[in-house]
Amino acid sequence: MPDLIGLLSYGTFFLVFATIFALVVLGLNLQWGFTGLFNVGVAGFVAIGAYTSALITAPDYPDQLGGLGLPIPLGWLGAMATSGIAAFIIGVAALRLRHDYLAIATFGVAVTLQLVALNAKGLTGGPFGLQFIPKPFAEVIDDNLAWNVTYLAVAAALLGLSYVALERLVRSPWGRVLRAIREDETAAESLGKRAFRFRLQAFVIGCMLMGLGGALYAHFVGYIAPEDFLPILTFQLWTMLIVGGSGNNRGAILGAFVVWALWTLSGNALREIVPSEYQARAATLQVVLIGLLLMLILLLRPRGLLGEETVVSRHMRDEAADTAEE
Amino acid sequence: MLQLVADGFIIGSVIALGAIGVTLVYSILRFANFAHGELLTWGAYLAWTALIGIVAVWGPAEPLGPFSFGWPLLVALAVSAVATAALALLVDRLLFRQLRRHGNAITLIMASFGAALVLRNLLQFIYGAVPEYYSREIQVAIRLVPRDVLGGLRITPDQLFVLGLTAVSVVGLHIFLTRTTVGKAMRATSVNPQLARVTGIDVDRVIRATWIIGAVLAAVAGVFSGLTVQLRPQLGLDLLLPLFAAAILGGIGSVYGAVVGGLIVGLAESLSVPLVGAEYRAATAFVVLIAILLIRPTGLFGERT
Amino acid sequence: MTALRVVDLEAGYEPGLPIVRGTSLAVEPNEIVAVLGPNGAGKSTLIKAIAGLVPVSAGKVLLHDRDITGRAAHHLAHEGLGFVPQTENVFVNLSIEDNLDLAASILKVPKKQRLRDLYDLFPDLARQRRLLAGRLSGGQRQMLAVARALVGEPKVLMLDEPSAGLSPKLVGIVFEKLLDVRATGVTIVLVEQNVKAALAIADRGAVLVEGSTRIVGTARDLAGDPQVAALYLGQHRGGS
Ligand SMILES: Nc1ncnc2c1ncn2[C@@H]1O[C@H](COP(=O)(O)OP(=O)(O)O)[C@@H](O)[C@H]1O
Numbered sequence: 107m108p109d110l111i112g113l114l115s116y117g118t119f120f121l122v123f124a125t126i127f128a129l130v131v132l133g134l135n136l137q138w139g140f141t142g143l144f145n146v147g148v149a150g151f152v153a154i155g156a157y158t159s160a161l162i163t164a165p166d167y168p169d170q171l172g173g174l175g176l177p178i179p180l181g182w183l184g185a186m187a188t189s190g191i192a193a194f195i196i197g198v199a200a201l202r203l204r205h206d207y208l209a210i211a212t213f214g215v216a217v218t219l220q221l222v223a224l225n226a227k228g229l230t231g232g233p234f235g236l237q238f239i240p241k242p243f244a245e246v247i248d249d250n251l252a253w254n255v256t257y258l259a260v261a262a263a264l265l266g267l268s269y270v271a272l273e274r275l276v277r278s279p280w281g282r283v284l285r286a287i288r289e290d291e292t293a294a295e296s297l298g299k300r301a302f303r304f305r306l307q308a309f310v311i312g313c314m315l316m317g318l319g320g321a322l323y324a325h326f327v328g329y330i331a332p333e334d335f336l337p338i339l340t341f342q343l344w345t346m347l348i349v350g351g352s353g354n355n356r357g358a359i360l361g362a363f364v365v366w367a368l369w370t371l372s373g374n375a376l377r378e379i380v381p382s383e384y385q386a387r388a389a390t391l392q393v394v395l396i397g398l399l400l401m402l403i404l405l406l407r408p409r410g411l412l413g414e415e416t417v418v419s420r421h422m423r424d425e426a427a428d429t430a431e432e
Numbered sequence: 433m434l435q436l437v438a439d440g441f442i443i444g445s446v447i448a449l450g451a452i453g454v455t456l457v458y459s460i461l462r463f464a465n466f467a468h469g470e471l472l473t474w475g476a477y478l479a480w481t482a483l484i485g486i487v488a489v490w491g492p493a494e495p496l497g498p499f500s501f502g503w504p505l506l507v508a509l510a511v512s513a514v515a516t517a518a519l520a521l522l523v524d525r526l527l528f529r530q531l532r533r534h535g536n537a538i539t540l541i542m543a544s545f546g547a548a549l550v551l552r553n554l555l556q557f558i559y560g561a562v563p564e565y566y567s568r569e570i571q572v573a574i575r576l577v578p579r580d581v582l583g584g585l586r587i588t589p590d591q592l593f594v595l596g597l598t599a600v601s602v603v604g605l606h607i608f609l610t611r612t613t614v615g616k617a618m619r620a621t622s623v624n625p626q627l628a629r630v631t632g633i634d635v636d637r638v639i640r641a642t643w644i645i646g647a648v649l650a651a652v653a654g655v656f657s658g659l660t661v662q663l664r665p666q667l668g669l670d671l672l673l674p675l676f677a678a679a680i681l682g683g684i685g686s687v688y689g690a691v692v693g694g695l696i697v698g699l700a701e702s703l704s705v706p707l708v709g710a711e712y713r714a715a716t717a718f719v720v721l722i723a724i725l726l727i728r729p730t731g732l733f734g735e736r737t
Numbered sequence: 738m739t740a741l742r743v744v745d746l747e748a749g750y751e752p753g754l755p756i757v758r759g760t761s762l763a764v765e766p767n768e769i770v771a772v773l774g775p776n777g778a779g780k781s782t783l784i785k786a787i788a789g790l791v792p793v794s795a796g797k798v799l800l801h802d803r804d805i806t807g808r809a810a811h812h813l814a815h816e817g818l819g820f821v822p823q824t825e826n827v828f829v830n831l832s833i834e835d836n837l838d839l840a841a842s843i844l845k846v847p848k849k850q851r852l853r854d855l856y857d858l859f860p861d862l863a864r865q866r867r868l869l870a871g872r873l874s875g876g877q878r879q880m881l882a883v884a885r886a887l888v889g890e891p892k893v894l895m896l897d898e899p900s901a902g903l904s905p906k907l908v909g910i911v912f913e914k915l916l917d918v919r920a921t922g923v924t925i926v927l928v929e930q931n932v933k934a935a936l937a938i939a940d941r942g943a944v945l946v947e948g949s950t951r952i953v954g955t956a957r958d959l960a961g962d963p964q965v966a967a968l969y970l971g972q973h974r975g976g977s
């Protein structure tokens with residue numbers, strides 16, 4: 107039954123992608139859902155993680171920097187570190203200001219990183235990107251399906267770990283302050299410097315998850331190129347969060363799987379229906395459809411599929427408001 | 433050197449006209465509109481469609497004097513301005529207005545980001561991804577300054593047209609904002625929407641006026657970009673960061689700030705080319721943006737954040 | 738006919754959280770009525786709700802016996818309701834002249850004469866028409882705010898704490914001006930923390946506590962009422 111194998115293989119392939127997206131969307135949810143930070147440059151932070159891990163772990167690249175050949179876990183840690191550092195720099199510049207400024211600044215990050223990825227050939231390999239990114243356990247497992255399943259297990263474990271950690275974080279006093287800041291601008295202002303620090307922490311942690319997601323992507327696919335990190339990626343991730351329900355970690359994960367399924371199915375359908383010479387155009391329609399989905403959700407069901415759990419106590423908000431008045 | 437400055441002013445004109453729309457929408461509707469770049473793209477392409485229509489009906493026309501284009505492009509520009517304004521009003525009606533009603537200010541940015549992708553991909557679906565031109569006439573650049581003075585300066589008549597019409601647009605907008613009731617109502621609403629309402633100003637009308645002005649200027653900027661570079665579906669996306677940088681640099685909400693900011697960002701882009709190479713030119717706007725956020729987030733002419 | 742009547746009004750900023758809770762008030766033509774009450778009682782919310790700036794969840798507002806409940810603020814300006822907010826009550830980025838000119842755009846009759854009348858009433862403003870409103874001192878700014886609200890020829894003028902932040906001398910000048918305004922036939926609703934000054938020019942007063950009207954009476958009665966004094970004890974000077 108070769109068909110079943112094919113289907114299974116396709117299924118794991120799909121699930122690995124969805125899992126990686128879910129991890130990134132968890133990071134986005136920490137920023138937007140819990141802290142109200144608007145990051146429009148998600149693709150940029152994912153790219154930083156992907157490139158970093160590739161440069162740390164891949165075999166020596168001729169004619170360019172990187173390719174240190176170090177162990178893969180080091181690559182993943184490095185990915186989180188560089189994304190975190192980039193987030194820190196942008197956060198310091200933009201998080202003291204209105205939320206729109208963060209949106210614009212992060213958009214700038216994504217645009218600029220796209221340029222760097224395309225042009226800094228000595229670092230990023232230019233338009234062709236980086237290849238030979240090592241696949242973990244590939245020496246031990248040579249069956250393709252088995253390897254996919256193994257990778258899925260690793261990605262799912264990281265997703266589970268992140269989920270548990272984030273659930274703890276957002277339910278801790280730290281998480282409650284985040285939401286109080288999000289809910290109430292005046293309360294946030296009264297916290298002053300502290301509010302800024304809380305926002306910065308949430309922003310950096312979120313971006314580290316995005317970087318980790320990028321690294322997982324790179325090691326799964328084995329090669330990366332600038333076109334993997336276009337604004338459309340940011341848009342897909344946002345749609346996942348909004349559809350699933352921002353402010354809810356389970357919603358974030360659910361949204362990733364639902365939207366990725368819709369995206370894959372609509373892509374397949376278009377490939378089936380549309381003659382090959384029109385495929386490039388049809389691909390644009392797919393974006394239009396997902397865009398309309400996002401807008402409909404925003405208009406008709408702004409809380410998403412699951413919506414936010416009400417963890418913020420009334421008391422907490424009143425306290426924040428009282429501090430504001432003094 | 434002189435040549436770089438002149439080039440900077442020409443890109444700066446396009447950025448300035450676009451940034452005016454960004455800053456107006458920001459100060460009156462209170463959100464950063466990520467779809468504004470797409471109004472430039474649509475403006476450019478709608479003019480191209482109108483141009484083809486005009487030529488199909490009336491036949492090709494001789495270029496006007498030294499320019500690369502004839503009267504049909506001017507008419508096409510006017511048609512496109514109207515159509516782009518209609519498009520902006522339509523998007524507002526279907527999307528932004530609904531979200532304003534629900535009273536969630538931040539989802540507006542998200543929605544504008546989605547609207548940008550939809551508009552861009554729709555345009556690419558209709559027109560395809562191959563670059564287009566309004567005219568394939570070769571233009572002779574006029575030498576204004578000989579080569580031995582600061583590297584010399586050559587400029588095409590089309591570029592002079594862009595500079596001239598930008599100046600006219602800015603002066604026209606100035607008169608509109610300072611002399612007409614709608615213009616004053618827009619300025620009033622931008623600083624104090626509640627007071628505007630109790631003064632009897634219909635804020636919905638002000639919002640419509642804002643979209644119309646922003647879209648008309650966007651269409652003009654888009655056509656300028658198509659005229660001096662080429663028409664591409666990414667035209668507006670590539671300009672979005674410079675538009676934001678210009679609007680923030682000038683002080684968000686300040687129309688004159690947006691003009692000055694646009695010219696400065698244009699100059700910075702142009703002057704950075706010999707330093708970092710043409711491929712990083714677009715990153716200049718990002719550097720300007722981060723610098724202004726760190727040093728003076730209220731911008732050159734802004735009082736409010 | 739009453740100039741303004743509020744019947745069991747409920748209004749607030751968030752659904753389900755009314756700040757104004759069952760307030761009633763009747764203002765006769767050409768009266769000055771003072772609305773008093775401790776800080777946070779909901780006075781500002783009440784007049785903002787009347788002016789169409791805060792959503793009304795129950796009750797009615799009648800302007801000259803016409804039901805205006807829930808109408809948009811800019812329509813009410815056309816219907817003869819003037820409003821001077823407590824803060825940010827002039828357009829700081831416009832000149833004095835443009836502030837008034839813009840307000841005059843709702844007039845159906847030629848606005849020249851109306852503006853001339855207003856400059857006669859406020860000669861200080863007439864002298865510096867070109868000045869940006871943001872540059873005005875507190876007293877002059879308050880004058881401009883009143884003038885701006887009067888341009889559209891309102892029959893009822895509501896003011897939210899026009900004395901706030903002004904020196905006693907300036908309060909005297911502003912309140913004198915309100916008497917002049919009343920003499921032109923305008924009905925005035927005056928929200929005030931400054932009980933003494935308000936009751937000195939008001940005909941009647943109403944005291945608002947926790948969103949509903951508690952005490953209504955003539956200005957003289959209220960001025961001597963120990964209950965009213967008690968409500969303000971300890972916080973009268975507190976300001977906002
Ligand atoms: N814009 C607003 N949004 C939410 N609550 C408000 C707002 N303005 C005032 N409130 C609340 O409404 C209550 C009454 O305020 P207000 O009407 O300003 O009282 P007053 O004018 O009598 O001092 C207060 O508890 C205040 O916190």
Ligand SMILES: [Mg+2]
Pocket residue numbers: 780781782823897898
């Ligand atoms: Mg008040």
